[in-house]
Amino acid sequence: MDSADPEATTEYTISVVVPVYQGERTLAAVVAELEPYTRGARTPDGVSYRITEVILVHDNGPDHSDTVMRSLEIQYPFVRILWLSRNFGQHAATIAGMATSKGRWILTMDEDGQHDPASIGAFLDTAIRERAGVVYARFTNERPHGLFRAAASKSSKRMMRTAFNLPDASQFQSYRLVRGDMGRKVAEFAATGVYLDVALSWVTNRVATSPTVLRTADGRVSGYSVPALFAYFWRMVLTSGTTGLRAVSVLGGIIALIGLAIAVYVVVSLSIGTSAGTEGWASLIVVVLLCSGAILVALGVIAEYIGVSLNVSMGRPLYLVVDNPETIMPEEESADPEHVLTSEIPTLPASRPEPTVAPHGTEPTPGAR
Numbered sequence: 001m002d003s004a005d006p007e008a009t010t011e012y013t014i015s016v017v018v019p020v021y022q023g024e025r026t027l028a029a030v031v032a033e034l035e036p037y038t039r040g041a042r043t044p045d046g047v048s049y050r051i052t053e054v055i056l057v058h059d060n061g062p063d064h065s066d067t068v069m070r071s072l073e074i075q076y077p078f079v080r081i082l083w084l085s086r087n088f089g090q091h092a093a094t095i096a097g098m099a100t101s102k103g104r105w106i107l108t109m110d111e112d113g114q115h116d117p118a119s120i121g122a123f124l125d126t127a128i129r130e131r132a133g134v135v136y137a138r139f140t141n142e143r144p145h146g147l148f149r150a151a152a153s154k155s156s157k158r159m160m161r162t163a164f165n166l167p168d169a170s171q172f173q174s175y176r177l178v179r180g181d182m183g184r185k186v187a188e189f190a191a192t193g194v195y196l197d198v199a200l201s202w203v204t205n206r207v208a209t210s211p212t213v214l215r216t217a218d219g220r221v222s223g224y225s226v227p228a229l230f231a232y233f234w235r236m237v238l239t240s241g242t243t244g245l246r247a248v249s250v251l252g253g254i255i256a257l258i259g260l261a262i263a264v265y266v267v268v269s270l271s272i273g274t275s276a277g278t279e280g281w282a283s284l285i286v287v288v289l290l291c292s293g294a295i296l297v298a299l300g301v302i303a304e305y306i307g308v309s310l311n312v313s314m315g316r317p318l319y320l321v322v323d324n325p326e327t328i329m330p331e332e333e334s335a336d337p338e339h340v341l342t343s344e345i346p347t348l349p350a351s352r353p354e355p356t357v358a359p360h361g362t363e364p365t366p367g368a369r
Contacts, residue, residue, distance in 0.1 A: 009048075010033040010048065010049070011040070011048040011049060011050055011051075012047065012049040012104050012105060012124060013049070013050060013051075013052045013102075013103040013104045013105070014037075014049055014050065014051045014052065014103045014104070014105045014107050014120065014124075014177075014180070015051075015052065015053050015054075015055060015101035015103030015105070015107070015147045015180065016034060016051055016053070016055065016105050016106075016107045016108075016109065016110055017055045017057065017094055017097030017098055017101060017106060017107070017109075018054065018055065018056050018057065018097070018108075018110070018111050019029065019057045019059055019079055019090050019093035019094050019097065019110075019111070020056050020057060020059060020061065020069060020093075020111045021059045021060075021061035021064050021065070021087075021090070021093075021111070021136060022061045022062065022065065022111070023061075023063075023065045023068065023069075023111035023112070024063040024064050024065050024067075024068055026069075026111060026112050026113045027056070027065060027068050027069065027072065027111050028068055028072060029113055030109075030113050031054060031056075031072050031076060031079060031109060033117050033202075034051055034054055035076060035078075037049075037050065037051040037117060038050065038052070038054075038078050038118065038254075041120075041121060042121065043121035043122065043124050043125045044121055044122060044125055045125045045128075045129075047121075047125060047128060049105075049120070049121065049124055051078065051103075051107075052078065052079070052102065052103055053078050053079075053080055053101070053102065053103065054076070054078055054079050055080050055081075055082060055097040055100060055101060056069050056072070056073075056080070056081050056082070057081075057082045057084065057093040057096050057097045058082065058083050058084060058088055059083060059084055059088060059089070059090070059093040060084060061087070062088050065111075066325070066326075068257075069081050070178045070324075070326070075095055080100075081324070082096055082097060082100065082321050083321065083322050083323065083324055083325060084096060084319055084320065084321060084322070085321075086320075087322040088318070088319045088320075090174065090191075090195040090320050091194065092319040093175070093319065094196055095186070095190050095194075095196060095318060095319065096107050096318075096319040096321060097179070098183040098184060098186070098187045098320075099184060099187035099188070101180060101184065101234075102180075102181065103180050104178060104180050105124065105127070105143045105175070105178065105180050106118045106177070106179075106180050106183040106184075107120060107123070107177050107178075108174060108175070108176050109174065109175050110175070113215065113293075114139045114214050114215045114216070115137070115175040115212075115214075115215070116212055116213060116215055117172075119137065119175075119210065119212035120177070121209045122210050122211075122212070123135045123137075123175065123177040125210075126208050126209075127177055127179075127208065130206065130208045131206055132204075132206045132207060132208035133178070133179045133182050133198050133200070133203070133204030133206045133207070134176060134177070134178050134179075134182075134204060134206075134207050134217045134318055135176065135177040135206070135208045135209065135210050136171045136172065136173045136175070136176050136207070136208075136209050136210075137173045137175035137176065137209070137210065137212045137214075138171070138209035138210060138211050138212065139173075139211075139212060139214040140211050140212070140213055141213055141214055142276045144223055171207065171209055171249060172197040174232050175212070176197075177204040177210075178200065180204060181206075182200070182204060183200075185203065186199050186202075186203060186261070188198060189192070189271075190318055191318060192316045192317065192318045193318075194318065202263070243285065248313075251294055251298060252294070252298065252299070255290070255291055255294045258287075258290070259291070262287060293301060324338075
């Protein structure tokens, strides 16, 4: 009977998904770094693994990433390209790549070169050792962001964990290793506006982290503006479920208690004769504004939830994969609608259209890097 360790004899296949928005200068180096791992490698614990495919998802950024992607597809046989019809945002692009992956594990990473492929083996060791469905990078160095942005990001993610009963949102990173079967199932049911890491928390509570170093950026300016960052945070809130609506109820209860306290104060003041007659207009205005603001906030939160439900019910897609935009239908066949529907259409090369520059934030203006 063979007593060999099954982990030592199993080769784990890994699909790498890279959403591409602004990768013209960095993407080629990222793919070149991944290439040695397509020939097989071993983790620090001796587990065999191999990258079987690198899926580049074109998210219609403002640069000429598409030209670089086509060149890489020709140069490397393991590279596949997904073309999205427009800019849908980083989470949607990542989910699109996960949906078409075939590996036993899915590794998601950015196109800017800050994620070190040398950490893949340690990620896989952590996943096997802790039986985790998701392994996030835990960066051991400070990120190249401003102090305000870093503090705001950490505090908002901690609040998500405390107020919305999510797993530690401070662990959420775009550099992650996900079980392949789990990632593809999430891609099947994920609807428009979903926050990928929250969706992953719906299907597994086995989440781990693995230490790695975040490498220095190439000097590219981040596409995450303050409104975009807030919109991503708000997407996390909406994706978390109905907790936001319960928060509205709590807010209403707090305002009601404040109103009751004020009423008691007025009654007591009148009963002991300390009422100041016409005084108190400032307090009245403050209370009116406070209550009106609370009502508007509540209506806004409810409207956001209704909007999400409306988008889903109308069938708005999370993403749409299309053919290579470098190809068009020949004129002689495009005039025959019946032929278009019943036969395979040959394609001819065409000049590349100018890329549409779309804000890379959130719905309805999708996300940035």
